[in-house]
Amino acid sequence: MEAAAQLRDTNALYSLIRKDPYILDNFDRIPFIETPLHAAARSGNVELAMEIIRLKPSFAKKPNQDGFSPMHLALQNGQTQTVLQLIDTDPELVRVRGREGITPLHHASEDGDLYLLEKFLSVCPKSLEDVTNKGDTALHIALKNDKVEAFQVLTRCPPSVIGLKEADQCYNKRILNSKNRDGSTLLHIATSKNQVQIVRCLLNCKVEINSLNSDGLTPLDITLLDQTQSRNQEIEDMLRSAGALEATSLPIKANSTNLLRTDQRLNEAAQAGNVDALYELIWEDAYLLDQIDQVPFVDTPLHTAASMGHINFALEIMRLKPSFARKQNQYGFCPLHLALQKTHTQMVLRLIDVDRNLVRVQGREGVTPLHYVAEKGNVDLLCKFLAVAQSLSCR
Numbered sequence: 001m002e003a004a005a006q007l008r009d010t011n012a013l014y015s016l017i018r019k020d021p022y023i024l025d026n027f028d029r030i031p032f033i034e035t036p037l038h039a040a041a042r043s044g045n046v047e048l049a050m051e052i053i054r055l056k057p058s059f060a061k062k063p064n065q066d067g068f069s070p071m072h073l074a075l076q077n078g079q080t081q082t083v084l085q086l087i088d089t090d091p092e093l094v095r096v097r098g099r100e101g102i103t104p105l106h107h108a109s110e111d112g113d114l115y116l117l118e119k120f121l122s123v124c125p126k127s128l129e130d131v132t133n134k135g136d137t138a139l140h141i142a143l144k145n146d147k148v149e150a151f152q153v154l155t156r157c158p159p160s161v162i163g164l165k166e167a168d169q170c171y172n173k174r175i176l177n178s179k180n181r182d183g184s185t186l187l188h189i190a191t192s193k194n195q196v197q198i199v200r201c202l203l204n205c206k207v208e209i210n211s212l213n214s215d216g217l218t219p220l221d222i223t224l225l226d227q228t229q230s231r232n233q234e235i236e237d238m239l240r241s242a243g244a245l246e247a248t249s250l251p252i253k254a255n256s257t258n259l260l261r262t263d264q265r266l267n268e269a270a271q272a273g274n275v276d277a278l279y280e281l282i283w284e285d286a287y288l289l290d291q292i293d294q295v296p297f298v299d300t301p302l303h304t305a306a307s308m309g310h311i312n313f314a315l316e317i318m319r320l321k322p323s324f325a326r327k328q329n330q331y332g333f334c335p336l337h338l339a340l341q342k343t344h345t346q347m348v349l350r351l352i353d354v355d356r357n358l359v360r361v362q363g364r365e366g367v368t369p370l371h372y373v374a375e376k377g378n379v380d381l382l383c384k385f386l387a388v389a390q391s392l393s394c395r
Contacts, residue, residue: 007036010051024056034064041070041086044079053089060086060093067099075107075116083116091123101133109138109154112147117154128154128175131286135180143189143198151198176207178283183214191219191239194232199239209244220244262288270301270317273310278317289321297332300324306335306351309344318354325355332364340372340381348381356388 007013013036016023027035037059040049049070053060063069071093074082083104086093094104105127108116117138120127131137136144142151155176179185187207190198203209210218217225223236224246262281266288269277278301282288292300302324305314314335318325328334336358339347348369352358359370370389373381 007039007048008045010048013048013051024052024059028056028058028062032063032065032067035059035062035070037062037070038064038068038073041074041079041082042077044074044077044082046082046085049082050085050089053086057090060090061096063098069093069096069098071096071104072098072102072107075104075111080116084119087120087123094120094124094127095130097130101131103127103130103132103138105130105138106132106136106141109141109147109150110145112142112145112150114149114153117150121154131178131180134182135286137175137178137180139175139178139186140180140184140189143186143193143195146193146195148195148198152201155201172205173207174280174283176202176205177211179211179213179285181214181285181287183212185211185213185219187211187219188213188217188222191222191235192226194235196232196234196238199235203238203242209239209242210250212247216247218245218247218250221246266301267304270304270310270313271308273305273308273313275313275316278313289317289324293321293323293327297328297330299329300327300335302327302335303329303333303338306339306344306347307342309339309342309347311347311350314347315350315354318351322355325351325358326361328363334358334361334363336361336369337363337367337372340369340376345381349384352385352388356392359385359388360392 007016020026024036027033035052035056037049037052037056039045040052059070061069064073068076071083071086073079074086097103105117105120105124108120128138132141139151139154142148142154177185185208187199187202187209188211189195190202209220212218220236220239223232223239262285265277266281268274269281285291289301292298300317300321302314302317302321305311305317324335326334329338333341336348336351339351360368362368370382370385373385
């Protein structure tokens, strides 16, 4: 493997493959390892990198022992041509999370590389949604690093992501009002950094001006608390003109959303089957579903949706967090058990279409969904479950 990682050209690669046809597979079996593609990307050996990725596409997303993919290494070492070739091969590489959840788009945003930012967004617009472990989008990172031009590129390119078309307004609002793990919005950051131009831009975009961060501060509070010479009167005046308030002056109605517990809002979204509300909550806390998953016995949003019969919401939750489908609540029931108890037959069928193994999930007293339908005498579902169980046993 050491010899493979030190490859210099394609001929040397095939020489090693002739000696050991499984050499690339051996790399792939190890979850964190420096592959030949990492080495080629770091050194800017485009020809070799393209040959390796053709033979073993999975290498492109594999992290090394430091948590970096080949794309990350190419960026760190200024190998722009290699970066461009990699995303031509697979545009989704723009979204590969590395150490601390940093993607290539985040990296380019921190560096202020305008050319790569435009390229990344043109091939993978959805990458603007990705957040780091700290909950920062590329927009947060640009402002934190005073990369004003990078921020401007991110907010204008491509138009379908951050634009002024009526169809894009909901997405536009969600992106520009997103909070990181500290509860800071873009307006909080721009205010704290005295970025007058950005504050004016955000206010023109009608962002939420009285959002509270984790310290309970509004953007105006941040300006007023700055007792140094850097305090910017122009920003304070702009905020006040736009209707900005101090946290202590917020009316109860305006602050009610912040006071409402996130878990209560999530439960309401699940009860209503409101997918848009679900994603609004995820934008506020990217780890929302992970936090629920850490509790061994809990009513997840999937339990609620299954019990209420909201199929679209249930399928979206199941796609985002497949483990919820097997998780038991405090009464020992998984979502499929609840759907059966509430006789939501279409919900039951859609759930097992996604994961046939759910018919075998044991709940309270070891009762599986198959046991339940047999007890209830539901012949149609019993036949369906038996067919599914038989197909599983034939694997």
